[in-house]
Amino acid sequence: MSSTAGSTAIETGESPASRALRRFMAHKLAMFGLIIVVIFVVAAPLAPWLAPFDPLETSWSRLRKPPSLTHLFGTDENGRDVLSRVLYGARASLMAGTIAVGGAVLIGVPVGLVAGLGGKWVDIVISRIADAMLSIPFLILAIALAAFLGPALENAMIAIAISASPIFVRLTRGMALEARNTDWVEAARAMGNPPWRIGLVHVLPNIIPPLLVQATLAIAEAIIAEASLSFLGLGQQPPSPSWGSMLNSAQRFIEGAPWLAVFPGLAIFLVVLAFNLVGDGLRDALDPRSQKR
Amino acid sequence: MLELDAMVKHFPFRDSLGRARGAVRAVDGVSLAVPKGSVLAIVGESGCGKSTLGRLALRLIEPDSGSLRFDGEDILALKPAALRSKRREMQLIFQDPFASLDPRMTVEAAITEPLILHKLHRGRQRARVAELLERVGLRPELARRWPHEFSGGQRQRIAIARALASEPRLIIGDEPVSALDVSVQAQVVNLLGDLIRDLGLTFVLISHDLGVVRQIADRVAVMYLGQIVEEAPAEKLFRNPRHPYTRALLAAVPGQGGALKLLEGDIPSPIAPPAGCRFHTRCPYAEAICREVPPPLVQAQEAAGQIHLAACHFQDTLPPATPIREAAADARLARLQSFFIPNREPTA
Numbered sequence: 251m252s253s254t255a256g257s258t259a260i261e262t263g264e265s266p267a268s269r270a271l272r273r274f275m276a277h278k279l280a281m282f283g284l285i286i287v288v289i290f291v292v293a294a295p296l297a298p299w300l301a302p303f304d305p306l307e308t309s310w311s312r313l314r315k316p317p318s319l320t321h322l323f324g325t326d327e328n329g330r331d332v333l334s335r336v337l338y339g340a341r342a343s344l345m346a347g348t349i350a351v352g353g354a355v356l357i358g359v360p361v362g363l364v365a366g367l368g369g370k371w372v373d374i375v376i377s378r379i380a381d382a383m384l385s386i387p388f389l390i391l392a393i394a395l396a397a398f399l400g401p402a403l404e405n406a407m408i409a410i411a412i413s414a415s416p417i418f419v420r421l422t423r424g425m426a427l428e429a430r431n432t433d434w435v436e437a438a439r440a441m442g443n444p445p446w447r448i449g450l451v452h453v454l455p456n457i458i459p460p461l462l463v464q465a466t467l468a469i470a471e472a473i474i475a476e477a478s479l480s481f482l483g484l485g486q487q488p489p490s491p492s493w494g495s496m497l498n499s500a501q502r503f504i505e506g507a508p509w510l511a512v513f514p515g516l517a518i519f520l521v522v523l524a525f526n527l528v529g530d531g532l533r534d535a536l537d538p539r540s541q542k543r
Numbered sequence: 544m545l546e547l548d549a550m551v552k553h554f555p556f557r558d559s560l561g562r563a564r565g566a567v568r569a570v571d572g573v574s575l576a577v578p579k580g581s582v583l584a585i586v587g588e589s590g591c592g593k594s595t596l597g598r599l600a601l602r603l604i605e606p607d608s609g610s611l612r613f614d615g616e617d618i619l620a621l622k623p624a625a626l627r628s629k630r631r632e633m634q635l636i637f638q639d640p641f642a643s644l645d646p647r648m649t650v651e652a653a654i655t656e657p658l659i660l661h662k663l664h665r666g667r668q669r670a671r672v673a674e675l676l677e678r679v680g681l682r683p684e685l686a687r688r689w690p691h692e693f694s695g696g697q698r699q700r701i702a703i704a705r706a707l708a709s710e711p712r713l714i715i716g717d718e719p720v721s722a723l724d725v726s727v728q729a730q731v732v733n734l735l736g737d738l739i740r741d742l743g744l745t746f747v748l749i750s751h752d753l754g755v756v757r758q759i760a761d762r763v764a765v766m767y768l769g770q771i772v773e774e775a776p777a778e779k780l781f782r783n784p785r786h787p788y789t790r791a792l793l794a795a796v797p798g799q800g801g802a803l804k805l806l807e808g809d810i811p812s813p814i815a816p817p818a819g820c821r822f823h824t825r826c827p828y829a830e831a832i833c834r835e836v837p838p839p840l841v842q843a844q845e846a847a848g849q850i851h852l853a854a855c856h857f858q859d860t861l862p863p864a865t866p867i868r869e870a871a872a873d874a875r876l877a878r879l880q881s882f883f884i885p886n887r888e889p890t891a
Contacts, residue, residue: 265689266647433642437702440603441709442630442660455647 270459273535280531286524294340301334305491314507324509327499332509335491336517342492343521346407346476346485347469353411354472355465358418363449365419366426377423380416388413392475396484403476403492406485410475414468421464425457459536466529470522477518493518544579544745545713550599550609552592567813569595570606571769577745577762579712584748584760584777586792588810592769593749597715600747601633602626613713631661634706638718640698644690650676650701651686657709675704679734696727703734707742715747720755725879732758753793754876757781765789768813768821771840775851785843785853787826787861820856832856 274280293300303321309329317324323332365376383391395409426449429435438452479485480494488495493514500510550573553566569592577583585593598604602611602618611618613633621629637643644653654672658664664671673683679700690698699719706714719735720728736759739746750756756763757777764774765788773786784790808825811817817824823833833856843851844859855861 264692265649266691433637433639434645436603437635437637437643437705438645438656440601440630440635441657441705442627443656444624444627447660452645452648456645 270532270535274531277531277534279527280535283524283527283531286520287528290340290344290521290524293337294344297334297337297341301331301337303331303334305330305334305338306489307331314503314510316507317509323513324507326496326510327503327507332496332513335496336493336513339486339491339493339496339514340517340521342403342480342486342490343473343476343518346403346410347473347521347525350407350410350472350476351414351465351468353407354414354418354468355461357411358415359422359454359461361415362419362422363426363453366423367430367445367449367453373423376419380419380423383413383416384420388471389475389478392479393482393484396479401484401487403480403486403490406476406479409479409484410472413475414472417468418461418464421460422457425460426453429453429456459532463529463533463536466525466532470525470529473518473521473525544614545575545577545600545747546610546612547573547575547596547600548610548612549574550596550611551607552595552599552604553607565814568592568769568816569813570599571816573609573766573769573771575764575771575774577713577747579745580743581761582739582746582748582759584750584756584763585766586750586753586756586763587766588751588792590810590813591766592813593766594717596766597635597717597747597749600715601630601635603635628661631657631663631709632711633713634709634711634715636699636702636706636714636716636719639722640695640702641722643702644698644705646690648690649686650688650690650693653690653701654686654705654708657705661709663709671708672704675708676701678707678738679704680730694727695723696731699723699727699731700734703731703738707738711744713745713747715749717749718751719748721750721752728755729880735759753781765792768811768816770821771852771854772822773853773855774840775843775853776849779849779851785851785858785861786822786855787828788822789853791825820854828857828861830857 297305307330309325312321312325312329314327315321315325315329321331321333323336326332326335361376361380365373365380386394392406392409392413395412396406399405399409429452435448435452438448443452476485476492477494477497480492481498483495483498486492486495488499496514497511497518500507500514503510550570552570553568555563555566558564571592573592573596575583575585585596587593595604599606599609600611602621606619613629616629618626618629648656651669651672654675655668658668658671669686672686676683676686681697681700681704685693685697690701693701699722703719716735720731723731732755735746738744739759746759748756748760760777762774763777763780764771765780765786766772767788773780773784773789775785780789781793784793811821811824817834818837819835820826820829820833820838823829826833836856838854838856840852840854843853
């Protein structure tokens, strides 16, 4: 036996990321959510091949037909196939969810890092702006911005991205402030790291887990927001399908043709639930305090 | 080579309206000089300002006033970029090895970082990391591991390797072994001692553990409430402490046997330190003058040719110090060693 220390170290070098992945895989509900997410993510781009009908094709001969073998989800008030429209609608919803949240992260995280590490006055200015934005309810802000930008799916995504960004600013700033007082950040300073390197190389990788959880949950919120904006006519424009606008037109027929509302509603419910399950699973898997495995 | 002069650092605190309500006087006029290649220990109770002093010496925090020189160069005058490249030569070892390593960096990444920052050993950085790991007694194969896979002692060795990576000439160790198990402390202290000797390091050891100080320090400065109360060559300070506070600290080392009068009460608040001699509230020899006149830090009369400073009005008239029971201390060390060392090599 040598005199060097280290012989007692665990022999398998497992990175924090791979440990989190293993724990996530063992989380049943999260995996269930992930499967649903994957189904939607795969189905959305494949909609042209999966959809049995053209989602825009109207037909006077099959108005508001209940679900049948030909039209599994029935047809709508213009004779369009609801299943095909739900499939195509998934594109609008998932795109709005992921792109809007991607935008919110791209705005929120750098700004939050600057606020948290940049010093007192930068922090005060940025935090007050973020607070002001957070004082307006998320959806109201998104509606106001979307109305200002004009009704279009792209504008709805921009509106959602801007409305969702202050949450990421606050979260990033808080964690950066916390990290700034740790010994390892002070060690990085003592080593001669310039401030940008401390932010990007040391602080950012350490705060990614909570950001990932927040982003997943924010996608669920953004999907609801897109549906709401489309419901109000501010998102995806007719005749292009979107779950929100489908719900909007369904409300006039809710008694005679409930399937018009049920299927897009169910799709929203499933996707939002799935993203929330994945988010919760990620939180459990990434939380260093949970001692499981 | 490292010179601090009249360093002051107060941490102001404000009320909810932002008005200054006072200040924690963490370091209140400290002057020190650490000659090249020597080990200076700064000792004192928690909250006396010794960690702040260590941060000031590396300009990790900005002093309110005072001057800081490293090899004659005015460190406080350096621009941020120049200061960053100067950091190659001065490094810090932290107390808590569980907090000082970036949890998202492998050992190799952590030790390579100073090499990248200061453009050292280009093209052979991996080999350099292996050398450093061996130097601190770790197997080079461990380079790909993550900090969470190591014990406290191993992590501290990694932190030491990281501090050594940029070949610094000055290292400040802020309680480098206090967070470690007693059995590991001795190993890490020995490692530090070897490194200091072999690499000719200038070392500032911040510690409250007089046993550790005794093993590696050349000079000792005793700090109380943000000020130095006594500074002397280590063996002189242990043999002939001239300040009542130093005596109390030495008497508080376990294993001394005798029924020495220990310090009573807590350290006073550094927000409003006592007037006069800051130690008078706890000093068994305090008299009227101590409550009014702060004693200057002066050279002891009898210290032949050596610098032995103490700040006490009565330093020449105190009763003789109770000699440290060296035998008792040595016996205790031997007992500890016999207790711990066999455990490292289980009988086959």
